[in-house]
Amino acid sequence: MTGTLEILAAGPMLTVQDRGRTGFLRFGVSASGPMDGEAFAAANALVGNAPGAAALEFALTGGRFRASRDVLVAVTGGAMRAEAGGRPLAPWSSARLRAGEELTVGALRGAVWGYLAVSGGIETPPVMGSRATHLRSAIGGHEGRALRPGDVLPLGPEPGALPRRLTRPLRPRHGPIRVVLGPQDDAFAPEILARFLGASYAVSAQRDRMALLLEGPALPAARGHDITSDGTLMGSVQVPLSGRPIVLMADRQTTGGFPKIATVITPDLGRLAQIPTGAMLRFHALSVEAAEAEARAAARQSAEALADLAPTGA
The missing domain is CATH 2.40.100.10 (Cyclophilin-like)
Structure with missing residues (x-):
């Protein structure tokens, strides 16, 4: 079953990203993709998506969202306060969001870039083989731009995963x-x-x-x-x-x-x-x-x- 994700409020630089656009450097088109690849991959894994599925990236603050169908949602990147249907959503874990319920993602603490993955992935039309948004070139994602309230994004088929959480660190947190x-x-x-x-x-x-x-x-x-x-x-x-x-x-x-x-x-x-x-x-x-x-x-x-x-x- 497909569905949609509606943007009710958008944090800074909220964009659609996948793993990036490859094969076009010689034409002057950079890969784009996530700023933090590990956090992006974790968000997709937590909702059962394929590693390359498109998700949302935001800077500092996420926003508010509503899905038209039941989905799993996960937010990664750093610590933050988030609620799925009024229920607390811990970072680096996934939870169910019922059709019509709102997901609220607050400000990141100790981090800059956050990731919101939805089961099924964001299925905006690919451009040059990728859904990644490149803001300066205005390509990919949703109309090649940062998302804003009122935007509605298509979702892919539900993978049928169960809610899960991260149990061990993805990488060292400190050091040069x-x-x-x-x-x-x-x-x-x-x-x-x-x-x-x-x-x-x-x-x-x-x-x-x-x-x-x-x-x-x-x-x-x-x-x-x-x-x-x-x-x-x-x-x-x-x-x-x-x-x-x-x-x-x-x-x-x-x-x-x-x-x-x-x-x-x-x-x-x-x-x-x-x-x-x-x-x-x-x-x-x-x-x-x-x-x-x-x-x-x-x-x-x-x-x-x-x-x-x-x-x-x-």
Whole structure:
């Protein structure tokens, strides 16, 4: 049975996201997808959806929602107050929402990006093989834009799962953000690389789905800050003329003309995205081989956590 999800109130940057749009970087179209891939995957697993099903991502505050059929709902990303039909909904767990009842998702605490998954998934029309919203290009999701009150989203067939909860952590919660130096680390003098790895940086308020600007010691490049534009990744740490590092995120531009001093490793991307504005962070460099080993270990930890969901009885 299909159905719909109606947006009654929308928090900031509420968008439809799936795992992302692949195969179009050479055409200047970035992947989009979730800012915190682990939290996104957990939300889908908790309601019985396939890993790539589309869900809703929001910044700081969720909003209010109403489904036209009975569904399971789950909210992940951080701690928050949520209610499904007036009944408390714990974060990182799923619960039943009856047809016509309202789901309310309040403000996140200690995190920035939240995820709301509904059983059956959001089935807006795919664009270039994905339902992910890319706001700057106005493609994907619902009319290529952030959602607002009155929007009605189609739901896919009900998978018939039972309410469940997360029983073990998806990833480490603390520690430095791990990076692989480069690909243009040779543009920086050794003492500047040491400064980058030894200093603390604050997450500034200048952040969105495209990039995250850090405040801290400047990182001047010995040969200047203009390079021939080349490809970027989610996690590329660019350093423009200001010397202030910018970490590129899900909706980044696909090429850039500033030297990239380092690249955040995949397991730490979600944790970085979730660091609150004003909080401090440090970087730690790994070899490529060590980074690959950490990625494999993180993937195993996440898979084991999602395979060990416990019933809630809700």
